[in-house]
Amino acid sequence: MALPPLRLGVNVDHIATLRNARAGRNPDPVRAALVAIEAGADGITAHLREDRRHIRDEDMARLKAEISKPLNFEMAATPDMLRISLATKPHAVCLVPERREELTTEGGLDVVGLHNALAPFIARLNDAGIRVSLFIAADPAQIEMAARLRAPVIEIHTGAWCDAVVDGHTKKADSEWQRIVAGAALARSAGLEVHAGHGLDYATAEKIASLPEIMELNIGYYMMGEALFVGLGETVRTMRAAMDRGRQKLASAT
Numbered sequence: 001m002a003l004p005p006l007r008l009g010v011n012v013d014h015i016a017t018l019r020n021a022r023a024g025r026n027p028d029p030v031r032a033a034l035v036a037i038e039a040g041a042d043g044i045t046a047h048l049r050e051d052r053r054h055i056r057d058e059d060m061a062r063l064k065a066e067i068s069k070p071l072n073f074e075m076a077a078t079p080d081m082l083r084i085s086l087a088t089k090p091h092a093v094c095l096v097p098e099r100r101e102e103l104t105t106e107g108g109l110d111v112v113g114l115h116n117a118l119a120p121f122i123a124r125l126n127d128a129g130i131r132v133s134l135f136i137a138a139d140p141a142q143i144e145m146a147a148r149l150r151a152p153v154i155e156i157h158t159g160a161w162c163d164a165v166v167d168g169h170t171k172k173a174d175s176e177w178q179r180i181v182a183g184a185a186l187a188r189s190a191g192l193e194v195h196a197g198h199g200l201d202y203a204t205a206e207k208i209a210s211l212p213e214i215m216e217l218n219i220g221y222y223m224m225g226e227a228l229f230v231g232l233g234e235t236v237r238t239m240r241a242a243m244d245r246g247r248q249k250l251a252s253a254t
């Protein structure tokens with residue numbers, strides 16, 4: 001059986017975090033993106049946060065100009081970000097919630113509560129030919145609203161599941177996993193393309209690769225940590241192999 005493709009988007013935000021710690025030019029997130037692509041990444045993801053704590057405007061512009069694979073621009077749904085994304089013209093925009101005080105994107109976007117504000121935003125991006133993805137929890141109401149909003153893609157927030165796995169909270173991990181399985185199936189049946197990301201490591205990426213609905217994983221923090229020890233190219237190849245093993249389990253299960 002032909003396996004559904006599973007793309008790996010490598011998030012380079014934390015190369016910029018390290019660079020910004022000394023306010024200089026190195027390490028360069030664009031160089032990291034080029035190394036990741038050379039090693040097999042299918043795309044590059046970067047989050048331009050309102051406070052510019054890692055990726056900056058010029059990084060986004062350079063990524064768009066210098067990489068040969070699709071650029072996935074993560075951003076909050078603000079007028080300023082809409083302007084920058086329309087000027088940058090990335091392949092994709094992933095709309096995420098953002099709070100200044102958070103360490104990372106802690107939850108999914110509340111597309112149910114924000115649907116009035118999001119509808120024209122998504123329409124502008126759709127009209128510009130930019131593939132819109134909504135970063136949401138695997139919650140049926142959020143998924144159904146994403147489909148009604150005509151976003152072609154959702155990205156399921158895997159953070160709660162990954163945290164529970166890493167912390168050894170088996171019951172919570174099982175219930176979060178069941179939520180992801182059901183959410184991915186519901187989203188697919190609603191005509192959405194399904195991506196996933198946040199907190200993934202080799203083991204959780206391998207496991208989620210066994211879900212046939214998932215078409216793309218976006219992974220950053222864990223990979224950048226691994227890269228310190230074994231290099232970024234090796235990390236990308238190891239992640240790719242883990243995802244391929246997960247996909248193979250799908251083949252042998254059918």
Ligand code: PXP
Nearest residue numbers: 105135197198199218219220221
């Ligand atoms: N996907 C989205 C929408 C995100 O906001 C992030 C974090 O920036 C990721 C994926 C990657 O998460 P992590 O860095 O934990 O792998």
